[in-house]
Amino acid sequence: MTALGGPWESLLDSARTYPSPHNSQPIRVRVVDDATAEVFYDLDRGLPAENFGIPFGHVCAGVFLESLRVVAASEGYEVTERLAHLDMDFDAADRLHPIATVTLAPRAASEDDARLRAAFDRRRTNRRPYEGRAVPDADLDAVREAALGAGHTFATSTDADVVADIIRVNQETLFDDLRNDAVHAEILEWLRYSETEAIAKGDGLSASAMLMPGGALRFAMQHPGMWDAPVLGWIIKQIYLRTMRGVAQVGWFEGPFAGPADYLEAGRMFMRSWLELTDRGVALHPLGTVITNPRSHAKFVEVAGVDEKPPRMAWMLVRLGYAKTPPVAHRRPLDQMVIS
Numbered sequence: 001m002t003a004l005g006g007p008w009e010s011l012l013d014s015a016r017t018y019p020s021p022h023n024s025q026p027i028r029v030r031v032v033d034d035a036t037a038e039v040f041y042d043l044d045r046g047l048p049a050e051n052f053g054i055p056f057g058h059v060c061a062g063v064f065l066e067s068l069r070v071v072a073a074s075e076g077y078e079v080t081e082r083l084a085h086l087d088m089d090f091d092a093a094d095r096l097h098p099i100a101t102v103t104l105a106p107r108a109a110s111e112d113d114a115r116l117r118a119a120f121d122r123r124r125t126n127r128r129p130y131e132g133r134a135v136p137d138a139d140l141d142a143v144r145e146a147a148l149g150a151g152h153t154f155a156t157s158t159d160a161d162v163v164a165d166i167i168r169v170n171q172e173t174l175f176d177d178l179r180n181d182a183v184h185a186e187i188l189e190w191l192r193y194s195e196t197e198a199i200a201k202g203d204g205l206s207a208s209a210m211l212m213p214g215g216a217l218r219f220a221m222q223h224p225g226m227w228d229a230p231v232l233g234w235i236i237k238q239i240y241l242r243t244m245r246g247v248a249q250v251g252w253f254e255g256p257f258a259g260p261a262d263y264l265e266a267g268r269m270f271m272r273s274w275l276e277l278t279d280r281g282v283a284l285h286p287l288g289t290v291i292t293n294p295r296s297h298a299k300f301v302e303v304a305g306v307d308e309k310p311p312r313m314a315w316m317l318v319r320l321g322y323a324k325t326p327p328v329a330h331r332r333p334l335d336q337m338v339i340s
C-alpha cells in the first residue's frame with residue numbers, strides 16, 4: 001500500500017479494530033489529503049438478510065466514527081464530521097454508501113483521551129462464561145451518562161428470572177434465525193471454522209471467538225435441520241449454553257431509533273459506553289440478534305417490561321459482568337479498508 005497522507009495511516013490502522021456485527025468490517029475510507037478523509041459503508045459487507053440490517057448498518061458507522069474520534073484524540077487530533085445521513089439501500093448500484101467527510105485538526109491529548117484509547121485497544125466482545133457477579137452501580141454511572149447525553153436510557157436487571165429468560169430467548173434466537181433461509185445463508189458466509197481460515201480472511205465469526213470446536217460449529221451450522229432433532233439438538237443447545245453460564249446481569253439501551261441520524265448517534269453512544277465499561281474491567285457481549293429477530297424482540301420487550309413508544313425503541317441488549325480475556329477476532333489489513 002502506498003503511504004497515506006499525514007497521520008491517516010497510524011489513525012486508521014488503529015481504528016480498524018472497531019467492532020461490527022458478524023465482524024464484517026463494512027467501513028471503507030478514502031483519504032483525500034493530510035487532514036481530510038471520506039468514510040463509506042461498503043454495502044457488499046452489510047447484512048441485508050437481517051431484519052434491521054439497515055439500522056444496524058448505520059449503528060456500525062456510528063461505532064466506527066466514535067472509534068476514530070477516540071484514536072485521533074489520543075494521537076493529538078480533533079475530528080470534525082460532515083455527516084451525510086442518507087437512507088441506505090442494499091441494492092444500490094454504487095456499493096459505497098457515503099457516511100461522512102471527516103477533518104482532522106491538531107489538539108493536545110488529555111489524560112482522559114489516553115484512558116479511552118487504552119480501553120479502545122483492550123476492548124473485545126466477551127462470549128466466555130461470566131463470573132456470576134453484577135457490576136457495582138457506580139461503575140454503570142458513566143454508561144447512564146453517555147446514554148442520557150444522547151437522549152437514551154441504559155437500564156439493567158439482576159433479577160435472576162429476567163436474566164434466565166433473556167439467556168433462553170438469546171439461545172432460541174440462534175435456532176430461530178437458522179430456520180430463516182436468507183439469514184441462515186448470510187450467517188454461513190461469515191463463519192470461519194478454523195483459525196487458519198479466520199486469519200487468512202481476517203474477518204467474520206471464528207469458531208474460537210464463538211468458543212465452539214470448529215468441526216462441531218461447521219456440522220451444526222451446515223445441518224440446521226438437526227437442531228430440531230431430540231438428542232443432537234439438545235447437545236448443540238448445551239454446548240452453546242455452556243458459554244452463557246454465570247450471567248448475573250443484562251442491560252439494554254432504549255432511545256430514539258427511527259432514521260439514519262438516530263441509528264448513527266445510537267452507535268456512537270454504544271461504543272462510548274462499551275469503552276467506559278472496558279475501562280472499568282467489565283466484560284460485555286452484545287446480544288444484537290435478540291433485537292433484530294422480530295419474535296425474540298417481542299419476547300425480550302415483554303420479559304424486560306420495556307414500553308416502546310415510537311420513535312423510541314429498545315435497540316440494543318447486552319450481557320455484562322466479569323470474565324477471562326476472550327480470544328481475539330481478526331481484522332482485515334489496512335489496505336483492504338482504504339480505498340485507493
Ligand SMILES: Cc1cc2nc3c(=O)[nH]c(=O)nc-3n(C[C@H](O)[C@H](O)[C@H](O)COP(=O)(O)O)c2cc1C
Nearest residue numbers: 019020021022023059063124125286287288289329
Ligand atoms: C452493533 C453490534 C451488534 C452486535 N451483535 C452481536 C450479537 O448479536 N451477538 C454476538 O455474539 N456478537 C455481536 N456483536 C459483536 C461482534 O460480533 C464483534 O464486535 C465482532 O465479531 C468483532 O469482535 P470484537 O468485538 O471482539 O473485536 C455485535 C457488535 C456490534 C457492533
